[in-house]
Structure formats: C-alpha cells, structure tokens
Amino acid sequence: MATTGLEIKQLFSDRDDRVLFSELSFQLNAGELIQVAGPNGSGKTTLLRILAGLSSYYQGEVLWQGKSLRRQRHDYLQQLLYIGHGAGIKAVLSPLENLRWSCAVRGIRKNDANIFSALEKVGLLGFEEQPCFSLSAGQQRRVNLARLFCIPSKLWILDEPFTAIDLAGVAEIEQWLSDFVSEGGAVLLTTHHRLSFSQDFSVVDLGAMHYG
Numbered sequence: 001m002a003t004t005g006l007e008i009k010q011l012f013s014d015r016d017d018r019v020l021f022s023e024l025s026f027q028l029n030a031g032e033l034i035q036v037a038g039p040n041g042s043g044k045t046t047l048l049r050i051l052a053g054l055s056s057y058y059q060g061e062v063l064w065q066g067k068s069l070r071r072q073r074h075d076y077l078q079q080l081l082y083i084g085h086g087a088g089i090k091a092v093l094s095p096l097e098n099l100r101w102s103c104a105v106r107g108i109r110k111n112d113a114n115i116f117s118a119l120e121k122v123g124l125l126g127f128e129e130q131p132c133f134s135l136s137a138g139q140q141r142r143v144n145l146a147r148l149f150c151i152p153s154k155l156w157i158l159d160e161p162f163t164a165i166d167l168a169g170v171a172e173i174e175q176w177l178s179d180f181v182s183e184g185g186a187v188l189l190t191t192h193h194r195l196s197f198s199q200d201f202s203v204v205d206l207g208a209m210h211y212g
C-alpha cells in the first residue's frame with residue numbers, strides 16, 4: 001500500500017568523497033513528526049534539501065504518496081513548505097511584502113487577510129510595513145515562520161526552526177507543530193534543541209551512521 005507521505009529508500013549522499021549517509025530508509029506519514037538529529041556536519045541540511053527537491057545529488061529513491069519525486073516535482077512542491085536555516089526573506093522588503101511574494105510564488109493571490117492573521121500569530125502585528133532589515137534576528141525568523149500559516153501545505157520540512165527564537169516562542173512553535181500534526185500534516189525537522197512535543201515522534205539520527 002502507498003504511504004500517505006514520504007518514503008525514503010536506500011538513500012546515499014556524499015561530499016568530497018565523505019559518505020554522509022548510506023542505505024538510509026524511513027517513512028514519514030501524514031500525522032507524524034520526525035526529527036533528523038546528528039552533530040554538526042553529519043548531513044542533516046543535505047538530507048532536508050534533497051527531500052525539499054533542492055538537490056538531486058543523491059542515489060536511492062524518494063517517494064511522495066507512493067510516486068517518485070522525480071516524476072511529480074511540481075505537484076510535490078505545491079504540497080510542501082520548506083523553511084531552510086537561512087533568513088529566507090528579502091531584507092529590503094517588509095514582512096507584508098515578503099509574505100505576499102511567498103504567496104504569489106505559490107499561486108496564492110489576494111491573501112492579505114491571511115497574511116495579517118499569520119503575522120498576528122507570530123507576534124509581528126505593528127511591524128508589517130517595516131523593512132525587515134530593521135527587525136531583530138528573532139523577528140526576521142518569525143517573518144519566515146509566518147509562511148506556515150498563509151501557505152496551505154501537507155508537509156513541512158523545517159531546518160532549525162527555533163534559531164533566534166525566544167523561550168516562549170519555542171514553546172509556541174512546538175504547539176504549532178503539534179496542531180499541524182494533529183490535523184494530519186507531516187513534519188520533518190532538524191533541531192539541536194530538545195524537542196518538547198506532546199505526541200509520539202521518531203528520531204532519525206545521522207550521527208549514529210558511521211562509515212569507514
């Protein structure tokens with residue numbers, strides 16, 4: 001039976017002749033969360049970029065709802081929301097402009113009501129028209145995270161979503177993840193933070209994979 005989410009089969013990737021992961025297989029179904037763990041340089045971002053369709057430098061198979069990513073790239077990307085560990089926003093644009101742009105890229109138009117509601121959710125009401133370069137690091141991260149609430153998705157791939165976020169904000173994000181998973185979303189994330197999550201979740205530990 002086809003999985004309801006991602007299926008990773010016998011994945012291999014290396015950098016400069018150093019194997020990052022090999023024979024890596026796991027499944028992430030709708031309504032599940034997986035944390036990709038491992039020390040710095042173990043390949044977490046590399047893996048997430050492959051699964052977000054940003055790198056095709058791998059061997060093995062990645063399936064979404066039972067079909068190879070390579071054969072349904074457009075459809076897959078329409079269902080995925082990837083937030084990388086970089087800023088992910090244009091500093092000269094305001095939060096409102098950044099989110100309008102993110103929505104437009106996804107084919108979502110006239111979405112200001114949702115954008116304002118997303119900005120309220122991430123605590124940025126009152127900052128919506130200010131250029132992002134004048135916001136703090138945590139506020140800039142929150143602009144990026146606001147995309148979670150204005151771009152409908154089935155799968156969130158999040159690289160270090162808690163970076164620069166204050167303690168109360170971390171707890172809030174954990175709650176958002178929990179709500180999304182309860183509603184049938186799937187989440188794959190990396191974090192060096194000890195995840196406090198109300199549902200069961202799995203850990204894929206790249207640090208546990210050693211190659212001679």
Ligand SMILES: Nc1ncnc2c1ncn2[C@@H]1O[C@H](COP(=O)(O)OP(=O)(O)OP(=O)(O)O)[C@@H](O)[C@H]1O
Pocket residue numbers: 015020038039040041042043044045046047
């Ligand atoms: N663009 C690149 N060119 C060459 N090597 C790279 C590139 N990006 C990453 N690497 C190498 O690939 C390895 C894995 O990097 P990656 O960013 O996936 O690790 P990570 O587990 O996400 O680390 P961190 O916890 O520090 O974010 C590292 O040894 C890194 O030097």
